[in-house]
Amino acid sequence: MNKPKILVARAIFPETLARLQQHFDVQANQADESWPAARLIEKLQGKVGALTTGGDRIDGAVLAACPALRICANMAVGYNNFDVEAMTARGVLATNAPDVLTETTADFGFALLMAAARRMSEGEHFLRAGKWNTWRYDMFAGVDVHGTTLGILGMGRIGQGIAKRGAHGFGMKVIYHNRSRLDAALESECKARYVSKEELLRGADHLVLVLPYSAASHHAIGAGELALMKPTATLINIARGGIVDDAALAQALREKRIAAAGLDVFEGEPRVHPDLLTVPNVVLTPHIASATMPTRLAMANLAADNLIGFLTQNKPLTPLNPAVLTIK
Numbered sequence: 001m002n003k004p005k006i007l008v009a010r011a012i013f014p015e016t017l018a019r020l021q022q023h024f025d026v027q028a029n030q031a032d033e034s035w036p037a038a039r040l041i042e043k044l045q046g047k048v049g050a051l052t053t054g055g056d057r058i059d060g061a062v063l064a065a066c067p068a069l070r071i072c073a074n075m076a077v078g079y080n081n082f083d084v085e086a087m088t089a090r091g092v093l094a095t096n097a098p099d100v101l102t103e104t105t106a107d108f109g110f111a112l113l114m115a116a117a118r119r120m121s122e123g124e125h126f127l128r129a130g131k132w133n134t135w136r137y138d139m140f141a142g143v144d145v146h147g148t149t150l151g152i153l154g155m156g157r158i159g160q161g162i163a164k165r166g167a168h169g170f171g172m173k174v175i176y177h178n179r180s181r182l183d184a185a186l187e188s189e190c191k192a193r194y195v196s197k198e199e200l201l202r203g204a205d206h207l208v209l210v211l212p213y214s215a216a217s218h219h220a221i222g223a224g225e226l227a228l229m230k231p232t233a234t235l236i237n238i239a240r241g242g243i244v245d246d247a248a249l250a251q252a253l254r255e256k257r258i259a260a261a262g263l264d265v266f267e268g269e270p271r272v273h274p275d276l277l278t279v280p281n282v283v284l285t286p287h288i289a290s291a292t293m294p295t296r297l298a299m300a301n302l303a304a305d306n307l308i309g310f311l312t313q314n315k316p317l318t319p320l321n322p323a324v325l326t327i328k
């Protein structure tokens, strides 16, 4: 019997590919070419499944052009590259890769926070440029992390991971804002207090963004929000580009209206707003918060398991639109 045809849209671990090849006729992009939408559509012809990453946009136009498609399995917890409503309307299952990256991503969020607060990138650039020839009482003096107030916008699993690190490891007071309030048991586990968005902006010494991107969260942090923050505050974005107005942030950093920022995600990435590249008080990393080998392997395998589970037994592990499973 012919195996179902699937597409793996970006390079992945050879062992994950080998597992998929046991079940499917796989076309894989191991050359890791970057495909524009038209090319992706071309590659998806005749495919019933696709393993996608955050850069592969699956919207109404793609779905209309690829009628054989039944599932897209994202190798990411975020899925703003999917138009889930359009997928549901066409009976195409969407899956993401939650949980397996929670602790790794929370580690990275905390690392960015510390790097920004303690001016580690600035210090390193100074040293590498051969400028270190003396000691000064205020050389690269930053702001403290321990004992300060940690603010978290978006209190899902990764936000909770960051809260626990701050509260239990660094004696921080944790405040958070979220679409819905956590139950009392989770709040006490995270030692976190629910506040309004305004109170969060005004009260946080370090504000970490961990909310999903949507039309509602577009520019959730813009000039107005930055103006409410303390001049000594840091802002960390490990969520998605577009949640922060990068131009407004660059200006606030340049004018020292906040002390520093740590950014792993950008509007229009992999392009980075040119103004961010010229301000010194920002730590910039190329969307690598989930990037440890064990975690990336777990993410790839979860996406593969979703394809195998759904296409062989109608049992995906982490469906985003499970209504599709009952459509005959």
Ligand code: 8YV
Pocket (backbone or CB within 6 Å): 052, 053, 054, 055, 075, 076, 077, 078, 079, 101, 287, 289, 290
């Ligand atoms: C991915 C991420 O590396 O999981 C997410 O939502 O942002 C990252 O872990 C990226 O989206 C590529 O798929």
